[in-house]
Structure formats: structure tokens, C-alpha cells
Amino acid sequence: MRTMALIATFALTSTAAAAATCGNDASGFNSWKQQFAQEATAAGIGQRGLAALANTSYAQRTINADRNQISFRYSLDEFMRIRGADTIVAQGRRKIANNPTFYANLEARYGVPASVIVAIHGMETAFGNFMGDSNVLSAITTLAYDCRRSDFFTPHALAALQLVDQGSISANTIGAMHGELGHTQFLPANVIRYGxxxxxxxxxxxxxxxDALYSTANFLRQKGWQPGQGYQEGERNYAVIQQWNAAGVYQKAIAIMAARIAG
Incomplete structure (x- = not known):
């Protein structure tokens, strides 16, 4: 219950108190952190989280990546080739074949086909082989500060500080360029909601x-996945795949690869 209350607080923080002033380069980041610390305190963040916030630095690599996401402009065929769809499908089939009981239990619990979870796992981190090389807190606070998408990332920045308070992550935790965590790249607020x-x-x-694969299945089920229904374009569960990633080419790739993995 406290977790849900904090999530609600996160959503209201920017309207209940003066929002920290966003910026478009590193020059205002330290001033923003001081303002954001007041928002975080109002949202219930403790001393451990506030200390981690104080030690964050402006993540220029994250900003460069956020403003240059060219892969999502590719055609579907190009995207599938560049992301190694054939390899993901082959390895995904082997993963299910090598541990059928685990994937059967996962599917039975959430009603989401194992092939969908495996396709996401392969797409996000090559099955855990690369989960990122960026400081999570610096990345997520930089995005919360940046005016381009501050409203979207502010709740995730607050959630990351809550995860620090809980001991789930630390000031030194490494993840992806946009602050995503783990095998399937959850943003911090989604760790709290669906972990x-x-x-x-x-x-x-x-x-x-x-934990990552169970959390991924839970995310999809909570977003409205209907067991036994299809997930290709035009079918009922495709709208749930769209909740995972906003890029149309990514959504199509997941659906296609999952069907191929399922055989």
C-alpha cells in the first residue's frame, strides 16, 4: 500500500509543488538537482535517495542517444536485420527447449505465451548479455531535467530514488542509456508497479x-493481455505489445519474432 501511495504522490508532485526548472544542456543541472530534491522530499524520498541524487552527474551520452534514435526510423526489414531477428529466434527457441518447465510455469501463471516473453528478452538485452553501461541515476535524472521529455521521466526519477531508499539499487547501479534496468529493461517506476x-x-x-521474466509477463498481463487471444497486428493482444514500446517498428518485430519462436 505504501508503494502505491508513493506512486500516486510521484504523479502529483509536479503539480502540488513548484516543479524544478528544466534545461536543454548541462549548465542548469546542478541548480535543478537542488530544486528536485525538494520535490523528492515532498514525495517521501529519504536521506539515502537524496544523497544519491546529490551525487548524480549530467549524462551527455544519454542526451545524445535520446535525440538520435535513428533505429526506429528504419523499415521493418532493415530493423529486423540490424537487430538480429534470426539469431534472436534461433536462440529463443533453444532457451525454451532447454528449460521447458520454467517457461510452461511462467505461461500458466500469467497467460502470456513464453515466445512473447523470450522475444522481448532477446530484443532488449540479447538474453541478458548486455544490460547497459550507464549509471542509472545519472541517466534518469538527466532525462527528468531535460525539457524535451521532463514530464515523462520525472516520475521515473522519483521511483529510482525510492528504489535506492529500499536498497533495490544503489547510486552506482548500471543499466541502459535511458535508465532502464535488468534483463528486459524496465524503467524504475515500472519496477515498482510490476516487479x-x-x-x-x-x-x-x-x-x-x-525475476525479470516474471515481471515482464506481469507487466503485459496487467496492461490487459487476454490469454488465448492473438498478438499479431489487428489481433486483440497487439495493443498490449504496443504498451511495451512506443515504436511501431519495434512492436511489429516483437510480434513477428514471437510467432516464429513459437513455431
Whole structure:
């Protein structure tokens, strides 16, 4: 209940208090952090999270990547080739074949086909082989500060600070360029909303494959996945795949690869 209350607080913070002033380069970042610390305090963030915020730095690589996302402008065929669709499909089939009980249990619990989860896993991190090389807190706070998409990333920045408070991540946690975490690249607020302790050890850790895949299936189910319904374009569950990533070419690729993995 406290988690849900904090999420609601995150959504209201910018309107309930004066929002920190965004910027378009590094020059105002330190001033923004001081203002944002007041927002974070109002949202219930504790001293551990506030100390982590104070130690963040402007992530120029993240800004460069955010303003130059050219892969989503490719045609579907180009995108599939560049992202290695054939390799993802082949490796995805092997993963399911090598651990059928795990994937059967996952599918039975959430009603999401294992092939869809595996396609996402392969697309996001090549099955965990590359989960990022960026400081999560610096990346996510830089995006919250940047005027381009401040409204979208501010709740995620607050959520990341909450995860620090909880001990789920640290000031030094490494993830993807936009602050995503783990095997399937969850943004911080989605870790809080949809994260599942899949292996039952009492910790939601998306660098753990079991937790990550259970969390991914939970995300899709909570977004409206209908068990037994199709997921290609024009079918009922395709709209749920669209909730995973906003890029049309990405959505199509996931659906196609999942169908190929399923055989």
C-alpha cells in the first residue's frame, strides 16, 4: 500500500509543488538537482535517495542517444536485420527447449505465451548479455531535467530514488542509456508497479533472469493481455505489445519474432 501511495504522490508532485526548472544542456543541472530534491522530499524520498541524487552527474551520452534514435526510423526489414531477428529466434527457441518447465510455469501463471516473453528478452538485452553501461541515476535524472521529455521521466526519477531508499539499487547501479534496468529493461517506476519476486528470495531484482521474466509477463498481463487471444497486428493482444514500446517498428518485430519462436 505504501508503494502505491508513493506512486500516486510521484504523479502529483509536479503539480502540488513548484516543479524544478528544466534545461536543454548541462549548465542548469546542478541548480535543478537542488530544486528536485525538494520535490523528492515532498514525495517521501529519504536521506539515502537524496544523497544519491546529490551525487548524480549530467549524462551527455544519454542526451545524445535520446535525440538520435535513428533505429526506429528504419523499415521493418532493415530493423529486423540490424537487430538480429534470426539469431534472436534461433536462440529463443533453444532457451525454451532447454528449460521447458520454467517457461510452461511462467505461461500458466500469467497467460502470456513464453515466445512473447523470450522475444522481448532477446530484443532488449540479447538474453541478458548486455544490460547497459550507464549509471542509472545519472541517466534518469538527466532525462527528468531535460525539457524535451521532463514530464515523462520525472516520475521515473522519483521511483529510482525510492528504489535506492529500499536498497533495490544503489547510486552506482548500471543499466541502459535511458535508465532502464535488468534483463528486459524496465524503467524504475515500472519496477515498482510490476516487479515480481519470481525466484521467491524476497527481493525483486531485475538483473536476475527469473525475476525479470516474471515481471515482464506481469507487466503485459496487467496492461490487459487476454490469454488465448492473438498478438499479431489487428489481433486483440497487439495493443498490449504496443504498451511495451512506443515504436511501431519495434512492436511489429516483437510480434513477428514471437510467432516464429513459437513455431
Amino acid at each position: 515480481v519476486d519470481g525466484d521467491g528470495n524476497g527481493v525483486v531484482d531485475l538483473t536476475n533472469q527469473t
